[in-house]
Amino acid sequence: MYVAVKGGERAIANAHRLLADRRRGDREQAELEVDQIQGQLRLAVDRVMSEASLYDPELAALAIKQASGDMIEAVFLLRAYRTTLPRLAVSEPLDTGAMRIERRISATYKDIPGGQVLGPTYDYTHRLLDFLLLAEGETPPVESSEPPLAPCPQILELLDAEGLIERERDDGSEPADITRDPPDYPVDRAARLQMLARGDEGYLLALGYSTQRGYGRNHPFAGEIRLGQVEVEIFAEEWGEAVCVGEIALSECQMINQFGGSREAAPQFTRGYGLAFGHSERKTLAMALVDRALRAEELGEPIQGPAQQAEFVLAHADNVEASGFVSHLKLPHYVDFQSELELLRRLRREHEARRQGTGQEAGSPTSTTDERAAAPGDPA
Amino acid sequence: MNGYNFAYLDEQTKRMIRRALLKAVAIPGYQVPFGGREMPMPYGWGTGGMQLTASILGADDVLKVIDQGADDTTNAVSIRAFFERVAGVETTTVTPAASVIQTRHRIPETPLEPGQILVFQVPIPEPLRFIEPSEQETRLMHALEEYGVMHVKLYEDIARHGHIATTYAYPVKVDGRYVMDPSPIPKFDNPKLDMSPALLLFGAGREKRLYAIPPHTRVESLDFEDHPFEIQRWEQRCALCASDKSFLDEVITDDAGGRMFVCSDTDYCLTRRGELS
Amino acid sequence: MPWPTLNDPVHDSQRLFRQLLTAMSEPGTLHTLEVPSPPGDDIGPALWGVLLTLCDLDTRVWLAPALDGPALQEALVFHTGCRLTADPAEADFALVTPGVLAEPIAFALGSDEYPDRSTTLLVALDTLEPAGEWYLTGPGIALQRQLGLGVAAAPLMARLAANRGSFPCGLDAILTCGARLAALPRSTRIEEVA
Structure with a gap:
């Protein structure tokens, strides 16, 4: 029972x-x-x-x-x-040009003002398991020999001085806030970058990779990748000026991509941009590729790859949303499943009746007990 | 609960949702975009319904939460416990005793009464989504009242199967204007939407949309003259309360094909059994 | 005399909102709002309660010249944080008297894609009775309801009756008189009965 x-x-x-x-x-x-x-x-x-x-x-x-x-x-x-946190203030735009550099590389020039700084990177490690770590061997401290690095100019600014790369303009408009407003497709670049910045790293990595393999190729060069500490400033009304409230670690990737240009505008390199908290270099590279891919429509390029379809890319980038909705399949669906069962059994019954030509009335809305009992184990 | 506002959401978020709700009842069946917030439960598990409930709930409300018609399914238990914790409201399983009912996938069998509010959890609010995946396109289709594709889809079912193959989340037209997804309720429940005496609110958290059907509003299930809308029926009665009018869940009782049918609405079934004994 | 606020902002605004929600979903039903009376005669407790319940720094409010004044402006901004606007087309809420609607003021009606992006009228009336010259039908009304609003309401009702022609775009209205309130959403069919 x-x-x-x-x-x-x-x-x-x-x-x-x-x-x-x-x-x-x-x-x-x-x-x-x-x-x-x-x-x-x-x-x-x-x-x-x-x-x-x-x-x-x-x-x-x-x-x-x-x-x-x-x-x-x-x-x-x-x-x-x-x-659940209150919003106490909105910071001034961060100046990554004034970053206290920990790592800074460019793939476009051999030597650059301020120098190439490898910093802490896994890039040139040989991926050999270090059994010393298993044996709890202690890591010797780094000998600090050099003075802290001076601020380095941004590589893309150097190109900008020559007019070789499109200029990013602040049109002064209030950016959308994706944590408060629902997306209203098509969204502008400010909203898009916010959505990419909180997007799942694995997802962006795959999409960025797909552009390199030809699904919306955009000829990227890693113009500059930098990571380090950036000051956060808040404009204090009572003092009439911006004050520093602390530092955060950031990773930034500025990608240089193939030319745009038109009859009116001379050809120029275009940009893709990636930014993330902390040391999240892979994320910023992937983000910059996808940001650039999503500019296809704006730059008059044919839309050929999934990474160029803005609504598709952005609507599925958030892993908290995606994980929730995929995992909701674990919740009970007895009622919907029962609805489908009822219809499927009816369709099979009618199919069988037609096949045997017994003339059983098609479209009968009710199921009979016998057929219900026979259905699940019945391989036919 | 310490550190959190009454009913979890802050007052500004509640006001934003409340303003959107007033628009929703003023434009029945239209999906109002709203700034959905993260809830401490996963998207897809009722965060839209919960935000609506949190925005309307008061200290003197009596809340009922059901999933699949039942008060005792795990997600219903979890959401009910959440509101007991963050709002301290009285909860009930008795349909007529509730002032607010949050539901996933069912409308209670016991007819709702004037003054009651039914809050639906909605996974995909857009009825046209599986015909046209782009939000920009479906928004335009609603604007132009271009619903032909929906009828084409239903008619293709008939051509292929002899029946409309949509058994839940069956599309409706609200007050002769907006085609609306009633959430994945079985089509068995669709007739309860029409001229309902209770206010019906729908919340989709992940998709950040909310919509409403005011009381006493015309709600028609889409159909064709030669294929009129029909609801599921069972030959059986409920094995526990003997009802022949309720939506039945099939329960497998052994591994030899044994099965029985029982009411999906646990409160309805228990009440009837109380009356019968 | 200072403008009063709600005694218990969390629970009072919830209670008032539920009355508003019922009013909007059952057009033409009358509700009495328990709100401390603001000073002066222009703004009744119901209207003040609606403002305190719905407005905050994310809303823009347009004030009809007949009601506008430094005391109201100051109280509204102080208690709700809302932004005042001189452009009716960008107002979320417009505080009006029924006569104001005799002018063709360009409130936001929303668009076919986003009909919700419209102005909601908050109306201060001298008369608001459950029986009278206006017959209402439509969503939220089982058969028919009536409202009596006095002759002064004619321009307002002419404007709201036009909603049917522009649906789903249009204006929703919250009607107040003293502590009483009713709502007329754009979905309501309005007829004047002689």
Whole structure:
């Protein structure tokens, strides 16, 4: 006899207890501390901050711990917290040209004013597992020999001086705020860049990659990639000037792409732009490729690849939205499924009747018990 | 709950949603864009319905939450517990005792009453979405009242299957103007939308749209003269309460093809069994 | 005399909003709002309550010259943070008397794509009765409702009756008189009965 399942509440509470237990893992091991995550899994922390649109390394580390290392879950936790925060002020536009550089490279010139600075990068590491880390070998401290770097001019500004690259203009208009306003397609570039900045890194990586393989090729050169510390300033009404309220780590990628130009305008390089919190270099490269691909319509290029279709790209970039909607398939759908079953059985019954030519009335709205009982195990 | 506003959302967000709700009831069936916020639950799990509920709920409301018609499914339990926690409101499973009912995929069997508000959780608010994926295009189709493609789609079903193959989220036309997705309720529930005495609100959090059907509004399910709209029927009665008027869930009872049919609306079924015993 | 605010902003505005929601979804029904009375005779408690409930820094409000004044402006901005606008076409809400509608003021009607981007009229009336010369039908009305608004309301009602021709674009109106309130959304069919 069927007994209606009760006790959903208890089941949920039990699931939460089990989850907490699994997260903690073996009690023989010391519990992972948030500052260890913040200090030693910093690239994970940076990714979570970027995709959650909240700069708070400590809380991002907490989210990673609470999510057992599930990055999308961690992004979601931080995003949900972000929503509850009051908006105290709006910062002045950040000046990445004044960045305190930690890493800065250009793929377009061999030597550049301020120099190529490799900084902390995995780029030239040989991907050999370091068994010393397994044996808990300590890493020697870096000998700090050189003085801190002076601010470096942005490479694209040098090109701009010669008129070789399109100029980015601030038309003074109020940018959209994607955290408060629903997207109104087609969205402008400000909204687009915001959506890409919080977009899923893997998704942008795949889309950016697709443009390199010919689905909307845009001939990119990594004009400059820089990462370091940038000051955040807020205009204080009472003092009549902007004051620095702190520094944040940023990664920026300025891509140089093939010419635009028209009968009126001389040919110029075009740009793609990527920006992310922390050390998120791969994300900014992918973002710059996709930003440039999405400018296809504006630049009069044929739209041939998925990465160039703005509504498609932007509507599916947010991994918190995507993850929620995909995982909602786990929720009960008894009622909808029952509706489909009822129709499918009816269609099969009518199909069978037609095949046998028994003249059974087609379109009968009711199902019979016999056919229902026969349906599921019936291979026919 | 400490640190959070009444019903979780801040007052400015509630006002934004409230203004959008007034537009929604003024333009029945039209999807009003709104600045949907992240909720502490996943998108696709009822965040739109929850934002609407949070924006209308008051301390003296009595809230009922159902999923698949049932009060005891896990997501219903979870959402009900959320509002108990953040708003401290009284909750109930009894349909007539509720002033606000949040639902996923069903309209209760017990007829709703004037003054009640039914809040639907909506996954994809755009009824034309599976015919035309672009938002820019569907917006234009609504503006021009260009709904021919929807009839073509339904008619292709008839040509292929002999029936309209849409069994849930069956499109309706509201007050003779907007074609609307009633959310994935079974088409069995569609007739309850027409001239409902209760206010019907629809919230899609991920898609950031909300819409409404005021009480006593004409709601027609799309159909054809030679293929009139019809709802699901069962030969069986509910195995628990013997109702022959409710939407039945099929329950598999063993691995030898054994099955039974029971009401999807648990409150309706339990109430009837109370009356019967 | 200072302009009053809501005693309990969270719960009072929720209660007032629910009355507004019922008014808008059941056009022509009368509701009495419990709101502290503002000073002067122009703005009744119902109208003041609506402003406190719906306006904030994201809304733009247009004030009809007949109602405009430094005291109202100051109170409105202080209590809600809303932005005042001189351009009726960019107003989310317009504070009007029914006579103002005799002029062809260019309020926002929304567009076919976005009919929601329209101005909502907040009307201060001298008469608002549940029976009278205006017959209402449409969504939210089971059979028919009536409203009595006095002769002064004729320009307003002519403007609202035109909504049917522009639907889904149009103006929604919240009618107030003292502490009483009713709503006429653009979906309502309006007929004058002699």
